[in-house]
Amino acid sequence: MDLKKLLDIKYPIIQGGMAHIANGEFAGAVSSAGGLGIIGSGGMDSNSLRENIRALRKITDKPFGVNLMMLRPDIDKLVKVVLEEDVNIITVGAGSYEKYADDFENKKIKVLQLISSPIQIKRYEALEPFAFIAEGLEAGGHIGQMTTMTLIPQAIAQTKRPVIAAGGIASGREIFAAEVLGASGVQIGTGFLFTKECPIHENYKNKLLKSNSSKVTVIGNINGIPMRVLKNKMTREYQRLERNNSLLELENFTIGRLRKAVVEGDVENGSVMTGLSIGSFNSVISVKEYIEKLMSEYREIKDEYKNKK
Template identity: 50%
Template sequence: MNITTLLGIKYPIFQGGMAQIALHPLVGAVSNAGGLGLIGSGGLTADSLREEIRKTKEITDKPFGVNLMLMMKNIPELIEVIIEEGVKIVTTGAGTPAPYMATFKEHGIKVIPVVPSVKIAKKMEALGVDAIVAEGTEAGGHVGETTTMALLPQITSAVSIPVVAAGGIADGRGIAAAFALGAQGVQVGTRFLATVECPTHENFKLAVVNADDTSTIVTGRSIGGPVRSIKNSMVEEFLKLEKQNASRDELEHISLGSLRKAVFEGDTDRGSVMAGQICGLVKEITTVEEMITTMFAEAQEVLNKLGNTTIVERELVHA
C-alpha cells in the first residue's frame, strides 16, 4: 500500500513536526492542502497538546498526526491524549516507540518513526511500524550524520515498508529525486517555515528567506546532540565554547530557551533559528497551498522530462 492510500492524503508530503512551530495554524493548513500536517509535541504538556489537537480539528477535517519526541518524560500522558482525541497517525523521534507499540496497535494508530540509519530502519520494521521517515543530515534541527542522498537508497533497499525522504527537499526537483531513490513521499520542514500560515515571528521567516547555501552549521556534536541552525552570534559563541571543551551545563546555559527567542520573540541573533541546508533555495513567503501545489507540479514536470531522457546513447556500429 502506498503512503497516500495508507494515510488518506492527496499529496505524499509530510510537514515536519517542528517543536514550538508545528502548531495548529500550520498543521491545519497543510492537511487542508492535501498533505499530512503534524503537531510538534516537543515542549507541550498534555493539556496544551489536547488544545492543539482540538484547534486543528476546528481548521480541518482531513488527516493529521502528532510528532512525539520520545525522550520527553511526559510521553505516556501525551499518548493518552492522542488516544482520547482520536488521532490516528504518530511520527516519532529521539528514542524507540517499542514500549508503546502494543498501545498504538490496539487503538489503530499508525506509527512512522524518523530514522538516521539503515540499522535503526530495520529495527523499526521488525517492531511493526507502518512506514519510515529516512532523514539525512541536511535537515534542520536535530540531525544524524549520513546525507539524504546516501541514506535514502540504502534504507529503501533494506526495508519493505513505505519510506518517506527527509532532509534537503524544498522544491519539485527534490521530490523527484526522492522518488528516484525509492521513496514514496517526502517530509519537509525548512520550506514550510517560509509560509504565511507558519506561526513564527516574521524575523524568523525572513532569516530563512535571506539565508544561502552556507548559512547553516551544526552545533552540539561534542555533547551528543547535534542541531543544525542558521549561524548567528549565539551559535558562534556556542561553537567557540565547544572547541574549548566546555561542559554540557555551560553549553546549555547559552542555548536555554533559544528556540523560543527566535520563534516567538523574533530574536534571530541570540535565538536558535533551526533550518536545513536547503534554506538557500527558499526565496519567498507563500501560502501552504501554493507551496505544495507548486512543488508537486514541478516534480511532475521533472519526472515527465526524465521519461523522455536517454541517459546513455547507444553507439551505432557500422559494418
C-alpha cells in the same frame, strides 16, 4: 509515490512536526491543502497538545498526525492525549516507543518512525511501525550523520516497509529524486518555514529570507546532538564553548533557545533552525501555493525525463 494511498492524502508530502512551530492551525492548513499536517508536540504540554488537536479538527477533517519525542519526561501524558483524542497517525523520534507499542496497535495508530541511519531500522523493525521517515543531514534541526542521497537506498534495502525521504527536499525536483531513490513520499520542514501560515516570529522569517546555505552551520557535534541552524551570535558563542570542551556549559547554553527565536523573535541569541535547502527560497507564499508548486514542478520534471527516453 504510494504514500498518498497509504495515508489517504492527496499528495505524498508530510510537513515535519516542528517544535514550537507546528501548531494545530498551521498543520491544519497543510492537511487542508492535501499534504499531511503534523502537530509538533515539542514545546507543548498535554493540555496544549489537546487544544491544538481540537483546533486542527475545526479547520479540516482531512488526515493529520502528531510528532512525539519519546525522551520527553512527560511523554506518558502526551501519549495519553494522542490515544484519548483518537489521533490516527504519529511520527516518532528521539527514543523508542516500545512501551506504548501495544496501545498504538490496539488503536490502529499508524506509527511513522524517524531514523537517521539504516542501523536504526533493525532496532525498530520488531515494533512493526507503519513506515520509516529517513532524514538526511541536510535537514534543519537535530540531524544524523548521513546524507539523504546515501541514507534512502540503504534504508530501503533494510526493510519492506515504506520509507519516506526527508532532509534537503525543497522543490519538485527533489521529490522526483526521492522517488527515483525509492522513497514512498517526502517530509519537508525548512520549506514550510517560508509559508504565510507558518507561525514563526517575523524576525525569524526575515532572517531566513536574507540568508542562504553558506550562512548555515551545525552545532552540538561534540556532545553527540548535532543541530543545523543559522549562524548567529549564539552559534559563535556555542562554538567557542565547544572549543573549550565544557560539556555542562554547552548543555545549559542551549536550553530554551528555539523558543527564543520562534516566539520572541530573538534571532541573534535564539536557535534559528533551518536546513540546507534555505538557498532555494526567496519569498513567502501560502501553504496551498507551496504544495501545488511542489507538485506541478514534480510532474513537469517527471514528464521531462519520460520524454528524454
